[in-house]
Amino acid sequence: MNKTFISFILFVGGLLVFHYGIFPIFMPKEPTLFLNRYVCFLLMAAYLIIVNLTLRLKPPISLNALMVWCLGFYFYKFVLFPPVPWTLFITYMMLWSIGTFLYISQDAETFREFRKPIVKVIVGEYKLARLVIFALLPFLVGFGTYTAIYPKFEEPVELRTVHPAPPATTKVHGKSYVLETARNPFRIDEQDNYQDKFPFLDADKYPYMKNVTEGGTVFFQNCHYCHGDQLNGLGMFSHVFNPTPANFIDPGTIAMLRESFLFWRVSKGGPGLPNESTPWSSAMPPWEEHLNTEEIWKVILFEYWYTGWHPRTFDTEESYVGQWEKEGKPAGAH
Amino acid sequence: MESKYFNYSNIKWGAMFNTQTRKAIKWLLPGAMALMFGMSSNAFAVPADPVKTELLDKGKQVYYKRCVWCHGVEGGGDGPAADRLFTRPRNFIQGTFKIRFTDSGELPREQDLIDTVKNGLPGSAMPAWGEFLKEDEIIAVVQFVKTLVQDRDFNDADEEVAIQDFGSNPWNTTGPHHLGIPQEAIDQGKEVFLKNKCFECHGGEGRGDGNPTMKDDWGFPIVAADWQQCWNFRGSRRDPYNPFNIVRTVSTGLNGTPMPNFKDQITVEDRWKLAAFVNSLCPRKNIDKLTNKPVPDFLISSEYTEGKVAETIDDPMWQSTDHDPKFIPRSEETKDNPRWNYIAMAGQITRGKRNFDPKVDNLWVASRWSAEDNAVYYLLEYHLRFLSTNPEYPDAVAMQWPAHLQDLFGAEKPYFIFGDSKKPVDVWQANFLAKDYNPTAPPKPDGYQLDVKVHEYNGNGFDALKDKETAPTVQVVDSIFKQGRVKVLIKRSLQTENKETDVQIPSEQFIPVSFMQWAGQDKEKDEHMAISTWYYTILKPALPQSLYYMPPIMAVVFFTFQGWLVWMTKRTRKMYDEGKVKRDIIPK
Incomplete structure (x- = not known):
């Protein structure tokens, strides 16, 4: 004992x-x-x-x-x-x-x-x-x-799909785009060649930097309120909205998406989302209402230049949507 | 230029030193002499930190990638983002920096600039770069920013800076909430506040509602800080409740703004007391480390109220502090009052005419309901420095509900900006003008009565709003504008006759609700407004009667069970002892 x-x-x-x-x-x-x-x-x-x-x-x-x-x-x-x-x-x-x-x-x-x-x-x-x-x-x-x-009431939990399956085609400003084949018309050169170039200062020297400068201008007049000056989803209005704005620095967002997917998301915004992605509370505007097609492509170009990520590309013939459905997420994602 | 500091015989020596050593001598000598003669001073003057030229290449790289978008190609605060920001980005050209340890009008220390880059300027678009850039990148970009200053020169030996002495926290309080400062010090701080007339700009209760006509050095409109939202203090260094930040600002002023320093008017000890008073006004909430704002209270509980709910805001039923009771417990009388919920607001920047510079950052909402009244009450509060006097652009605040709750499946809701074609919303909007109000008049302690008109309408999209044609159902039973704060008490019956356009409010169910606000002085109207995302509200039921009799019953039942267990075990033992049953052998 x-x-x-x-x-x-x-x-x-x-x-x-x-x-x-x-x-x-x-x-x-x-x-x-x-x-x-x-x-x-x-x-x-x-x-x-x-x-x-x-x-x-x-x-x-x-x-x-x-x-x-x-x-x-x-x-x-x-x-x-x-x-x-x-x-x-x-x-x-x-x-x-x-x-x-x-x-x-x-x-x-x-x-x-x-x-x-x-x-x-x-x-x-x-x-x-x-x-x-x-x-x-x-x-x-x-x-x-x-x-x-004792009666307890806790805030209901809501789940949502962050990257929903995109449609096959999307129509922006009267023109139809097939998401699988759509390319960014302003990606005129290898992005890595311009990592150390200056927006504004080098805009006249390199057409690529001109596009980046124009895309950045669009970003900092429209997008930074939510997605932040650092593109990390912590803009000055970000804490207000639920779902919180996407963080482009994170390897799970633009780094694993194709530019055409971004084009669709930017153009159609929250209201263009399917129900599983809670379109009713997304503050993402349908940017086709505020920007023209060129501005949308340029801002996408800017986002990749600023973060240093490369857009995903697919070497195989397999369709993007098909791949998505089979594996739940794009093959080879981080 | 140096020659005027060195006499003829010193010139040879002077040529042997590099500039920095010479500067050190220049500044050490008077310092040493001051010490020798026993002179005491609150501050000591040193040369401004010169530019480290070897870092400029790297600094330029960082500046033109990260900073140019707001601060502009030449640092004039005129980047592409500038025109859509309030407060505007800093114009570096004049060398005017707000957050410093140095005297008013002087250049900042290098460390001040580094801290500003690292922590950002909360409440503005300037984010904290400390976790984004590397330490060497931050130091480098600060050097580059120094070279953007054209009107002054960090390398100029004439640019002396007097680093202020701030004393130290007399109460040794610690973050995050800095509680435990004695009430006596806070009260004395209030005396300092009154004596130095801080209310002339910051308002009678510190909501920044003192002076509507202020301009900064460049002629842009500027407002005084709202002390009750300390997480938006530019100099809060992501440590909003720390009184040190206020001592620093009071001691050094904010260059470029109407905020002067008070180092000669207020002693260091009194500055700490003043800081204690200012900080005591700021609600203690859970601050989100990433966004540096309070975490929104996503569930607004409507408390069940016995009998009728009081219809005046002054009633004890509607009294509370904004503090989270977790950090500062409520008083005995207000303990059972509903929680004051923090609702984060932002400009509506999604559809139609966008609002990039909303005047209101958050609402505070409390709610009660009564079965006897068959009504629910929402008290909406928000800080707004100045109200509109233009009847064409009244101030307004609204609650938005899904009009047809029964049609929503799961988490489904109408679109958060005035609904959508399939799912309409029901909007209760209170439009108001203050009676006999003049924004430039001195603070009025009793506040202003509001002339409120309730506007009820349905939305099927921001461009498809329709006034209700049925009899009004929503009432504003009491309202006031006092010391920079609007309070509106809304009442509505739980059910109405018109089920097609009016939301029917059930109890014990999560109901989506969101909020909108329009600042008339900024000509906000329709979709040009501040908006919240969807929150939930729930009408909590009365405590069930079973709460009082079930626990004792269960305890007694369990006690009986224990007795039975003892009796059984003893009986089994007895059977073992009498040899009726053998141990570990199941009886046949």
């Missing part, structure tokens, strides 16, 4: 020391091979095993079970990163609890040993424990009932 108590104290104390003292050390800004949260967790488990073995504490199976269960809880709650949503957490803990139960019920002997302290509490051999537990549990049940009945 005394040894059990020592083991229990070492467990609780060790957990506290690791959680508040050692865990922060293992969380540098840039985790390394040794200095990371998982290594810290392994060390914590090793500490428990070693301390129980070297001191020959031989904790009873019920305490073993408690320690194993708590370690699992600690791992899923605090160690695992990024944190899992609570539904997944409950699922994991359920599996972990079943595992712990399998461990204690591996044979009749261990199971009886596990039951022993519980039975002793119930029949009253541990008087104080029974008093405390039997008085506390009904309170907890009452409190649980209260929180369960």
